Amino acid sequence: MIREAAIRFEGARVVYPNGAVGLASVDLSIAPGEFVVVVGSSGAGKSTLLRAVNGLTPLSAGSVAVQGQPVPRSEGRALRRLRAQVGMIFQDFRITRRLTVMTNVLVGRVAHVPAWRAMLNLWPAADREIAFRALERVGITDKAWVRAGDLSGGQQQRVGIARALAQEPAIILADEPVASLDPVTTHQIMRDLVRINQELGITTVVNLHFLDLARRYGQRIVGLRNGEVVYDGRAESVTQEDFRHIYGRDPDAGDVLDGQAAR
Amino acid sequence: MSDAVTRPLRPARNWALIIGAVTAVTLMTWWSGRGIRFSLTELACNLPGGRRLLVESWPPEFSFFPRLLAPLLETLQIAVVGTVIGGILAVPVAVLAARNLTPGFLVWFVDRNFMNILRTLPDLFWAMLFAAAVGFGPIAGALALTVFTVAVISKLWSESLEAIDMGVPEAVRASGGSWLQMLQFGAIPQALPHYVSYALYAFELNVRASMILGLVGAGGIGMVLETQRSTFEYPRVTLIVLSVLVIVLIIEQVSESIRRRLI
Numbered sequence: 149m150i151r152e153a154a155i156r157f158e159g160a161r162v163v164y165p166n167g168a169v170g171l172a173s174v175d176l177s178i179a180p181g182e183f184v185v186v187v188g189s190s191g192a193g194k195s196t197l198l199r200a201v202n203g204l205t206p207l208s209a210g211s212v213a214v215q216g217q218p219v220p221r222s223e224g225r226a227l228r229r230l231r232a233q234v235g236m237i238f239q240d241f242r243i244t245r246r247l248t249v250m251t252n253v254l255v256g257r258v259a260h261v262p263a264w265r266a267m268l269n270l271w272p273a274a275d276r277e278i279a280f281r282a283l284e285r286v287g288i289t290d291k292a293w294v295r296a297g298d299l300s301g302g303q304q305q306r307v308g309i310a311r312a313l314a315q316e317p318a319i320i321l322a323d324e325p326v327a328s329l330d331p332v333t334t335h336q337i338m339r340d341l342v343r344i345n346q347e348l349g350i351t352t353v354v355n356l357h358f359l360d361l362a363r364r365y366g367q368r369i370v371g372l373r374n375g376e377v378v379y380d381g382r383a384e385s386v387t388q389e390d391f392r393h394i395y396g397r398d399p400d401a402g403d404v405l406d407g408q409a410a411r
Numbered sequence: 412m413s414d415a416v417t418r419p420l421r422p423a424r425n426w427a428l429i430i431g432a433v434t435a436v437t438l439m440t441w442w443s444g445r446g447i448r449f450s451l452t453e454l455a456c457n458l459p460g461g462r463r464l465l466v467e468s469w470p471p472e473f474s475f476f477p478r479l480l481a482p483l484l485e486t487l488q489i490a491v492v493g494t495v496i497g498g499i500l501a502v503p504v505a506v507l508a509a510r511n512l513t514p515g516f517l518v519w520f521v522d523r524n525f526m527n528i529l530r531t532l533p534d535l536f537w538a539m540l541f542a543a544a545v546g547f548g549p550i551a552g553a554l555a556l557t558v559f560t561v562a563v564i565s566k567l568w569s570e571s572l573e574a575i576d577m578g579v580p581e582a583v584r585a586s587g588g589s590w591l592q593m594l595q596f597g598a599i600p601q602a603l604p605h606y607v608s609y610a611l612y613a614f615e616l617n618v619r620a621s622m623i624l625g626l627v628g629a630g631g632i633g634m635v636l637e638t639q640r641s642t643f644e645y646p647r648v649t650l651i652v653l654s655v656l657v658i659v660l661i662i663e664q665v666s667e668s669i670r671r672r673l674i
Contacts (some may be wrong), residue, residue, distance in 0.1 A: 231587040384413065
């Protein structure tokens with residue numbers, strides 16, 4: 149029996165209104181439960197690739213399918229239903245600082261509860277339970293009723309992860325999730341993502357800038373350059389030569405978190 | 412420090428622009444002053460007339476105060492009703508007029524122009540219109556202030572909404588949220604302190620305006636003011652002006668302290 153791919157790109161192409169090419173022509177298939185790290189220099193199309201999966205950036209040509217369903221190109225009920233199965237984590241956290249941690253996490257439930265309940269903040273007990281479990285999984289249960297803006301950067305990113313988990317998603321997309329964090333917090337957040345992938349079997353795609361993080365935490369590494377997949381392989385077998393090919397230059401100290409050239 | 416990099420020269424001031432602007436403002440003021448036949452000598456000659464009015468108006472007739480209580484209360488009630496109803500109606504008007512949140516260009520265009528019309532027509536016009544429609548009295552005043560409040564809050568707040576960070580609203584959409592949920596959890600919380608601040612400001616304006624509205628028969632303290640002024644009861648007029656001044660000062664203090672706490 150052939151297992152349905154969690155995410156499948158076929159001839160996916162994105163051209164922005166200003167003429168810039170986000171994705172040139174991408175064919176890529178990600179199996180359920182995989183932990184994929186996408187690397188590439190800035191402008192290589194990493195964000196575009198992730199944003200195409202949940203339709204935040206619609207394709208100009210080709211197709212992308214999530215669990216066999218094609219991603220609709222326009223806003224509407226069908227796209228919202230698909231997005232409900234796909235959690236997203238952002239570099240700048242994107243949580244509402246003025247609201248409590250709990251409310252931010254419950255935003256992950258908006259697509260699962262009747263609209264009037266979300267509107268009146270009358271969340272069903274079952275959904276509150278899901279939100280609490282999501283907070284437990286990232287270890288910030290005690291912060292549930294704190295204003296999100298009062299937390300540290302690492303804690304705010306955990307709120308972002310908990311919001312994604314509260315969706316009970318099939319897929320998690322993380323767009324440079326550690327780029328605004330310090331090295332210690334970076335490793336904690338990466339370990340959280342790996343643990344969630346292993347414990348819950350959620351397909352995870354993470355964009356990373358740092359090569360050492362990619363090699364350390366990724367199972368599979370996909371390299372993007374100018375909107376094309378130029379590398380796709382196991383993390384343990386990726387070589388310095390491969391990175392040179394992906395980046396179009398020699399990796400230097402700026403490309404690794406720990407400040408030393410990747411070996 | 413001989414090997415220091417050359418410091419850039421301070422750019423020359425644009426003297427032509429400065430002189431031009433000062434000249435333009437001067438000429439415009441001189442031209443306008445001539446147009447309204449403003450003359451310092453005439454002003455000096457007429458000063459005794461103004462002095463006579465002030466002397467006749469002093470001291471205020473404090474024994475008249477009991478008869479002001481009911482109209483003063485009515486003024487406040489008119490302002491409260493106008494601010495609350497207008498404040499609620501202003502929310503959709505402001506949201507649809509914010510370029511980053513509006514669902515479509517046509518809606519935005521129609522709403523923008525609607526807002527401009529509301530703002531262009533003076534509150535006295537609305538008071539006369541509603542007095543004709545529902546009869547002279549406080550209802551007409553409250554309706555006029557409702558329109559005035561919508562005009563004030565929607566204009567100011569739509570600009571605050573346009574300045575919010577669109578990252579969080581996008582994150583809500585990425586979780587499968589609808590347009591309304593994007594507003595509720597992503598957009599509006601960011602601009603809520605501004606909304607409260609503008610609503611309090613509108614309330615202050617409304618208490619002041621309800622004094623003027625009475626002149627066209629729209630209820631409140633203004634109607635008493637108009638009767639006393641037309642019968643040359645200047646000490647009573649002084650008392651009315653003083654009591655409104657005190658009320659406005661109190662409201663200003665209270666709303667200022669609320670506003671400070673919000674930020």
